[in-house]
Amino acid sequence: MYQLTCSDCPKTYIGQSGRSYSKRVKEHQASFVNGKTDSHYANHIRESGHNFNNNYKILHSENKSNKLNLLESLEVNKLKNTDHLLNGQVDLNKSPLLNLIL
Numbered sequence: 001m002y003q004l005t006c007s008d009c010p011k012t013y014i015g016q017s018g019r020s021y022s023k024r025v026k027e028h029q030a031s032f033v034n035g036k037t038d039s040h041y042a043n044h045i046r047e048s049g050h051n052f053n054n055n056y057k058i059l060h061s062e063n064k065s066n067k068l069n070l071l072e073s074l075e076v077n078k079l080k081n082t083d084h085l086l087n088g089q090v091d092l093n094k095s096p097l098l099n100l101i102l
Helices: 023-031 040-048 064-081 096-100
Strands: 001-003 012-015 055-059
Touching: 001 023, 012 040, 012 064, 023 040, 023 055
Parallel strands: none
Antiparallel strands: 001 012, 001 055
């Protein structure tokens, strides 16, 4: 799981991928360069006129699993009540365990 943060403001995207982190970040960059709308991070950069920052932070390194989904929900939850989260549709109620923790 990785985090991309805008270099010009605190907007942040939390994601997970089965591909390498660097490859996934390059996909966000390609979406930005090619004007695609399939990346919330690229959309923010393009719409705000901010600079693309291809530096990422690794938050967790796990195989694709329910554990990784739970960790992603926890990371997203940290930002859900701020104006910093770029993730699109965020369903934090899909995990009964997460609901117990929070």
